[in-house]
Amino acid sequence: MRLRSMVSLQKVLIFTTLACLPLAAFYRSSSGEERKIDSLFLELDKKYRIPEAWTVLPFELEDPWKRVKNGPPLTNIINKAKVEWLSRWIANPKKVVPNAKMPNLGLDFEEIKAVIVFLSSISDKQLPQVTWDSFLLKKEDELSSDEYDKMDKIYNNGKGAWGRARCTICHPIKGVGGNVGVGPDLGEITTKINRNWLYDWLGNTKSHFPNTMMAQYRFNDADLRGLVEFVMRDTQFIPEEKDEEEGVKGKSAEQEVNVLTEKEFDNLRKDTAAIEKGRDVVERARCFVCHDVKGISELMPVVEKKRDGLAGFEKLVYEIRCLTCHRIQEKGGSYAPNLTIAGSKIKMTWEKQFLQAPDIIRPLSQQMPKFNLTDDEAKVAVDYIEKNLIVKEGLPKPLEEGSITAEMIAGGEKLFFEKGCNTCHAEGPKGGGVVGPNLQTVGDRLQTGYLFYHLKNPQRANPQGVEPNFGLSDDELKVLVAFLVDHVTRKEGK
Ligand code: HEC
Numbered sequence: 023m024r025l026r027s028m029v030s031l032q033k034v035l036i037f038t039t040l041a042c043l044p045l046a047a048f049y050r051s052s053s054g055e056e057r058k059i060d061s062l063f064l065e066l067d068k069k070y071r072i073p074e075a076w077t078v079l080p081f082e083l084e085d086p087w088k089r090v091k092n093g094p095p096l097t098n099i100i101n102k103a104k105v106e107w108l109s110r111w112i113a114n115p116k117k118v119v120p121n122a123k124m125p126n127l128g129l130d131f132e133e134i135k136a137v138i139v140f141l142s143s144i145s146d147k148q149l150p151q152v153t154w155d156s157f158l159l160k161k162e163d164e165l166s167s168d169e170y171d172k173m174d175k176i177y178n179n180g181k182g183a184w185g186r187a188r189c190t191i192c193h194p195i196k197g198v199g200g201n202v203g204v205g206p207d208l209g210e211i212t213t214k215i216n217r218n219w220l221y222d223w224l225g226n227t228k229s230h231f232p233n234t235m236m237a238q239y240r241f242n243d244a245d246l247r248g249l250v251e252f253v254m255r256d257t258q259f260i261p262e263e264k265d266e267e268e269g270v271k272g273k274s275a276e277q278e279v280n281v282l283t284e285k286e287f288d289n290l291r292k293d294t295a296a297i298e299k300g301r302d303v304v305e306r307a308r309c310f311v312c313h314d315v316k317g318i319s320e321l322m323p324v325v326e327k328k329r330d331g332l333a334g335f336e337k338l339v340y341e342i343r344c345l346t347c348h349r350i351q352e353k354g355g356s357y358a359p360n361l362t363i364a365g366s367k368i369k370m371t372w373e374k375q376f377l378q379a380p381d382i383i384r385p386l387s388q389q390m391p392k393f394n395l396t397d398d399e400a401k402v403a404v405d406y407i408e409k410n411l412i413v414k415e416g417l418p419k420p421l422e423e424g425s426i427t428a429e430m431i432a433g434g435e436k437l438f439f440e441k442g443c444n445t446c447h448a449e450g451p452k453g454g455g456v457v458g459p460n461l462q463t464v465g466d467r468l469q470t471g472y473l474f475y476h477l478k479n480p481q482r483a484n485p486q487g488v489e490p491n492f493g494l495s496d497d498e499l500k501v502l503v504a505f506l507v508d509h510v511t512r513k514e515g516k
């Protein structure tokens with residue numbers, strides 16, 4: 023309480039000081055004094071308002087990394103997580119999920135039980151029930167061989183969808199993967215969730231958690247069912263069995279951890295005293311600082327963003343959460359290529375195909391997931407990128423594609439190998455390095471102007487890039503670009 027009011031007092035002070043500044047300037051000028059603004063300030067001001075090299079975007083991009091509450095809403099948690107899991111989680115999050123961010127709040131078992139009962143009492147939605155073939159609800163060893171085959175087919179379909187979707191780009195599994203740096207470890211997810219919740223989550227993540235950083239894939243019903251079968255059955259999502267020795271140790275350790283059973287929960291769930299106690303603990307433990315909890319009043323409530331009217335690229339970029347991985351201007355993550363000038367870099371015919379069915383450009387890093395964008399969605403994205411994500415003044419293009427001669431291409435090829443570009447790049451079926459993108463069809467993918475821009479100084483487009491600056495002359499640049507522009511699909515396999 024005290025800390026907070028001090029902070030807000032400070033804010034008021036800063037605010038009034040700021041608010042008075044222009045007033046002071048006005049005051050001086052109205053009393054006859056000349057009003058002078060430092061030209062340096064004007065320059066800076068211009069720079070910060072409209073970055074020189076960037077265009078002003080038609081809408082303000084939302085940065086998924088800057089959400090105020092990092093924890094999911096807790097209002098309907100009872101539809102998602104098993105009570106046993108909840109009791110272990112609240113007692114010590116990091117012991118349950120290796121990459122948990124939630125702190126251990128030091129609650130005792132009585133408090134934890136009350137919190138769970140309270141949270142179950144505020145649930146305001148029923149989980150839609152999916153109809154499953156009854157054999158899918160059986161354990162593996164209870165399936166007849168006919169049923170097993172049918173299940174296995176669905177499972178394998180899901181395994182394929184899982185691979186194309188590159189879920190592990192965000193989610194580690196038992197500590198491995200998750201390079202984007204968001205998303206809980208899914209290594210023991212079967213101890214937490216149920217089929218119906220998973221189906222509903224994968225079909226519409228944002229209805230559960232409007233600010234989620236997870237991409238909303240365009241899965242069809244068969245993909246969803248496959249993914250559910252795969253996640254609920256594959257051993258990578260089930261806790262590892264402890265070996266003999268560890269098992270004994272594990273058991274004695276486990277006995278000390280109290281776990282709320284379904285049965286005990288059923289006896290407690292209507293207990294109004296427990297519900298009241300739970301509400302009290304949630305208020306005291308400040309769960310609402312990181313979570314939305316229905317009915318808990320807050321000192322500084324977060325105003326939920328209005329997203330009902332979203333359309334076009336703004337809708338797509340919110341649903342897919344492109345900015346969890348990519349960066350545009352100063353918003354977003356740094357895992358995937360920066361898209362700020364993608365419209366000056368990439369050829370849009372290639373781009374549209376890529377968005378619908380990404381292939382591998384950079385062999386060493388991970389591939390972009392297949393989100394199953396529709397043709398219309400890909401077109402919306404490409405139109406936006408072409409128009410807005412560009413170098414404002416345009417890139418010079420010292421070479422017309424029509425003016426390229428066989429002689430230039432041969433000169434460029436010689437230079438390419440002389441300079442050792444092939445140590446990092448493959449440029450055809452012969453192979454080559456894998457540090458940089460494969461250049462076999464770079465002429466389809468990149469605009470001529472961008473090739474000059476990049477080769478003139480590779481660090482300009484990507485300050486962290488490892489490609490050396492070869493200090494190439496304009497003539498060398500020309501033949502090298504001519505050679506690269508010639509790398510197009512129709513030459514494949516040549
Ligand atoms: C762009 C990153 C990203 C991708 C790709 C992604 N997820 Fe997620 N996922 C998240 C994040 C982040 C959360 C947690 C909610 C939050 O913090 O926004 C999450 C939550 C989940 C959860 C709930 C886990 C829990 O313990 O609450 C499941 C299950 C899940 N994702 C499955 C998948 C599957 C299956 C795929 C692939 C089809 C996938 N995710 C792809 C980021 C991602």
Ligand code: HEC
Pocket residue numbers: 092093094095096099102103108111112115121122123124125127137206303304307308309310311312313
């Ligand atoms: C400092 C922030 C913070 C506080 C305080 C906090 N949590 Fe969390 N909680 C998180 C984060 C972040 C997650 C998401 C999982 C992760 O990465 O840790 C989470 C996840 C959860 C989950 C799982 C949600 C889901 O959808 O899977 C539950 C349940 C939960 N918290 C309960 C509580 C309760 C109850 C309290 C108060 C007693 C509380 N939390 C206080 C940060 C917090």
Ligand code: HEC
Pocket residue numbers: 191192202237338339342343344345346347348357358359361364368373377381382383384385387388389390391403
């Ligand atoms: C889960 C992370 C992730 C999300 C979400 C994501 N991408 Fe990507 N994207 C990547 C990765 C990784 C690459 C690099 C692929 C490669 O090099 O093989 C990439 C490559 C690209 C490229 C090619 C860039 C270049 O310079 O080569 C474009 C364009 C692109 N993505 C656009 C988008 C758009 C638009 C969205 C949202 C609709 C989106 N991406 C969502 C991970 C992601």
Ligand code: HEC
Pocket residue numbers: 359384438441442443444445446447457458459464468473476477484487488489490492502506
């Ligand atoms: C030390 C390794 C290395 C060498 C040598 C190297 N490159 Fe690269 N190059 C890279 C990397 C890594 C990237 C990817 C930068 C990125 O992802 O933003 C790259 C990017 C590129 C691109 C742009 C591709 C894209 O999609 O952004 C082109 C074109 C290119 N290099 C051409 C060349 C040429 C021509 C040479 C020789 C004159 C060369 N490179 C030498 C590592 C290298």
